[in-house]
Amino acid sequence: MSVGDTEKSTSDRGRLDKRRAIVEAALRVFARVGYAQASLDLIAAEAGVAKPTIYNHLGSKENLFRHVMTETAARANGKTMEVLESFPGAADGLRPGLEDVAGKLVACYTDEQSQAVRRLLYAEAVRFPDLFDQVRASGPDQFIEALAGRLARLANAGHLRIDDPIRAANQFIALVYEELPTLSTFGSRPLDPREAEKVAVAGVDTFLRAFGS
Template sequence: MVRIRARTGAVTRALRYGGAVGATTASAAAGGAGSRGRIDKRQAILDAAFTVFAREGYAQATVDAIAAEAGVAKHTIYNHFGDKQTLLRQAIAAEADRAMAENLAAVERLRDHDGDIRVALESVGHRLVQCYCDDRSWALRRLLYAEISQFPDLLDIIQGRAANPVTEALADRLARLSLAGRLRISDPAEAAEQLGALLTGSMESRSRLGTRRLPDAELHSVTRAAVDTFLHAFGAEPPENT
């Protein structure tokens, strides 16, 4: 027990002054909203919590471990979040925000792409697949799957921060392209859903539930195949057979 204490203390200090692990790095970049006290340990805690929760699962993750990872005293965590459940919810919400922002940014790049439609779709598709296969995205997805039966309200937290808005944004872009005569789509929402499915559908098994990092070449080839099939179904001019 005493030995554990000592080790925790050492890690804590190393993180605080060394700032090597990433949690503290992120915290430095986030000292904006309502920063009272020090350089807002809040963000560091959220980052650390997500990391540890994702690695160990909610039940296995100990608040002590999160504190150590964040370079913070356990008490500070309870000061900020009250209890472990709240911490989980906030950590997931923060991470979902980050992930969705990335996805939306990717989709938005369809807005003023005026070259070949295939090139545009492949570019955006590739970016979307990259986001989907990002380590943190997989961690978030795993964590959601893991805890959804224990915390059904996570769905509400994710609601509006997850795939849904991204698909809608994509549907918007596809509708515009269709209106401009570049695609032939009757139901943009459905088309967006299907494009998303084609892009990400095979990632689960390919990446072995996110435990294997996929080479970029593989992402490219999946993207190309997905866009190819998509254009066969929704392209404006009937494509000559491959």
């Protein structure tokens, strides 16, 4: 019940393979039917595990949900940050470099688990507002900051004309993701990757028209 319980009940109780099976099954079930509709009997069956085992490992439905969300979000966020490694650093090949980054970001964004977490986060924002904040602070906020840094470096070297790097970073991802959420019915429907690629390239094009030097 209390917040501090997380660390204790989340520690290394029980067998790890069971634990992993539970968490993976929970994500699938939550993503498929939502938090309220996901019964622990269903999750237990999907994980190939008995119901009391879930309680032994993770304590409660609420705690299970929090754990699944934060863990999956952290993994997705890690992949997104990795993309910035390949961010172009010079004017040479700037456009193809940005297109490459944009394409990879779209791939991260439309990754099945990533979409599932995002959808669940929005869906349960009323029930778990703190979870929403926590995940955003450790994910998108950090990412925007990092992207702004890369853009600022390019601007500083005279390759782009940018006044406010944070704003430019937000606009970059706004342009690149564009109507991705709506196109895929917010992740509950498969998205044509060729269409997504076109959107990303068009986004980069508009970005360079506005900020290229």
